[in-house]
Amino acid sequence: MVQMKSHFPLAALALLTVILVGPTAAADDGATVYEQYCAVCHGDKGDGQTRVRRGLSPPPRDFTTGLARKELSRERMITSVTHGRPGTAMMPFSGRLSDEEVATVVDHIRATFMQGEAEAARPVKLVLGEELYVRHCAVCHGDQGSGAMWTRSSLNPPPRDFSATSGVELTRERMITSVTHGRPGTAMMSFHRRLSGPEIEAVVDYVRTSFLGKSAAAAPSHPPLTVDMTQPFPKGLRGDVAKGGHFYQDNCATCHGEQGEGNGPRSSFISPKPRNFTAAEARQRLNRPALYAAVRDGLRGTVMPAWGKVLGDQELADVAEYVFVTFVHPHSEGKKKLDQP
Ligand code: HEC
Ligand code: HEC
Ligand code: HEC
Known part of the structure; x- marks a missing residue:
């Protein structure tokens, strides 16, 4: 069905137009409503694997995952379909569908896509997430999510x-x-070949619920994990702070702020926010090699550019050096010692 799909433009705008002015034939049963109004984004199989998917962020919801079953109560679905999800392509259908039609299509989705025959026997999301974590992540991130012991001496950054x-x-x-993509220049590898999208979501949700913010984190005098802040740049590079400073103020301050606090003029329009180099977390983690790699490779999924495309090794080291000694590690003693190792 939905042969619209094959020549459907990616642009969400065109999509909206078609949906808004599209056929309004009496759509009384859930399957028909679904086909007519929802399948173009959520797919014939309810898995969100549609051609428009690539143009949408966040992508249409995959109803078939354990996560969807866990998160999407009937009530929440009815609310989301009625009022839409602000800031996403999931539009409100209150003007186009009656309350009854909304309930019918939601029940159709629940009955058709959210039963999870094979998976039903399996415990949901968090258990799956835990399984995956133990299998793929604990070796580096540790049983408690605070980093396996061996990594502290062997991985840079840990x-x-x-x-x-x-x-x-x-x-x-x-x-x-x-x-999904890994963190270039670090041991954090990409998992997109090993794990499916829903599996990645499950393991991330497991990490979020089980570990994030769970330490007596407010004990900064005793950071559970610190990086060796004296590590030099790769390839024997030494950064020139003065040169790096000019470059920083011309090219980075607009996002990261003149004082490195992540609050430059452009930062209000950006999500996630530019890194605040003076935050405790950054100060524990961003040593010279980490800064160098981050500036060179950028951060996928954020607007942080990969400067390695336009800067040479020495220029990368210059600006990284400036960030390091000015914001990350400004204590004068440390600075002196680090400047003249
Ligand atoms: C233009 C594309 C598009 C169409 C058409 C569309 N959806 Fe969605 N839908 C989305 C996107 C994108 C999301 C994910 C929103 C998010 O992550 O918050 C979503 C999420 C949902 C959710 C989960 C909301 C939640 O609370 O997390 C439900 C339920 C849903 N859609 C049902 C429907 C139904 C029913 C229809 C048809 C009546 C429909 N959608 C039509 C794009 C679409
Ligand atoms: C070989 C070791 C290794 C394995 C295996 C590994 N990680 Fe990582 N991970 C790292 C390192 C090292 C970092 C720090 C990277 C950095 O500082 O940018 C990291 C960072 C992260 C981050 C934070 C990234 C960010 O945006 O700052 C997340 C989330 C994460 N890992 C999740 C996972 C999950 C989930 C798994 C399992 C599916 C996993 N990791 C497996 C080494 C590993
Ligand atoms: C267009 C805005 C923008 C510009 C310009 C920009 N950044 Fe970023 N930067 C970001 C964002 C967004 C992040 C990601 C923060 C996050 O993921 O939480 C980031 C992250 C970083 C990180 C942290 C990486 C990590 O592992 O946490 C470093 C280091 C960095 N930027 C340095 C620079 C330097 C140096 C420049 C100039 C050469 C620069 N940035 C220019 C937006 C920008």
């Missing part, structure tokens, strides 16, 4: 300590991006 990180700082979206 894994983030989830228990000392808040869910505001490390958004779900960013985590999904990091797990």
Whole structure:
């Protein structure tokens, strides 16, 4: 069905137009309503794998996952369909469908896509997430999410300590991006070949519920995990602070702020926000090699550009050096010692 799909433009705008002015034939049973109004985004199989998917962020909901079953109560679905989900392509249908039609299509979705025959026997989301975590992540991130012991001496940067990180700082979206694509220049590898989208969501949700912010995190005098802040740049590079400073103020301050606090003029329009280099978390983690790699490779899923495309090694080291000694590690003693190792 929905042969519209094959020549459907990706642009969400065109999509909206078609839906808004589209056929309004009496759609009395759930399957018909679904086909007519929902399948174009959510798919014939309810898994959200449609051609328009690529153009939409967030993508249409996949109703077939354990996560969907867990999160989407009938009531919540009715609310979402009626009022839409602001800021997403999920539009309100209150003007187009009667309350009864909304309830019917929701029941259709629940009966058709959310039964999870095979998976029904399996415990939902968090159990799946835990299973995946133990299998794929614990080796580096540790049983408690604070980083396995061996990584502290062997990985640079080491894994983030989830228990000392808040869910505001490390958004779900960013985590999904990091797990999907990895973090270039670090041991955090990409999992998109090994895990499906719903599996990545499940493991991320497990990490979020089980670990994030769970330590007595407010004990900064005793950070559970610190990076060796004296590590030098790769390739024997030494950064020139003065040159880096000019470059920073011309090119980075607009997002990261003149004082490195992540509050430059452009920051209000950006999500996730530019990194605040003076935050405790950044100060624990962003040593020279980490800064160098981050500036060179950028951060996928954020507007942080990959400067390696336009800057040479030395220029990367210059600006990273400036960020390091000015914002991340400004204590004068440390600075002196680090400047003249
Ligand atoms: C233009 C594309 C589009 C169409 C058409 C569409 N949806 Fe959605 N839908 C989305 C997107 C995108 C999301 C994800 C929103 C989010 O992540 O918050 C979503 C999410 C949902 C959710 C989950 C909301 C929640 O609370 O998390 C439900 C339920 C849903 N859609 C039902 C429907 C039904 C029923 C229809 C047809 C009447 C429909 N959608 C039509 C794009 C669409
Ligand atoms: C080989 C070791 C290793 C494995 C295996 C690993 N990680 Fe990581 N992970 C890391 C390191 C190292 C970092 C820190 C990267 C950085 O500082 O940018 C990290 C960072 C992260 C981050 C934070 C990224 C960010 O945006 O700051 C998340 C989330 C994460 N890992 C989740 C996972 C999950 C989930 C798994 C399992 C599916 C996993 N990791 C497996 C080493 C690993
Ligand atoms: C268009 C806005 C923008 C510009 C310009 C920009 N950044 Fe970023 N930067 C970001 C965002 C957004 C993040 C991601 C923060 C997050 O993921 O929480 C980021 C993250 C970073 C990080 C942290 C990486 C990590 O692992 O946490 C570093 C270091 C960084 N930027 C340095 C720079 C430097 C140096 C420049 C200039 C050469 C620069 N940025 C220019 C927006 C920008």
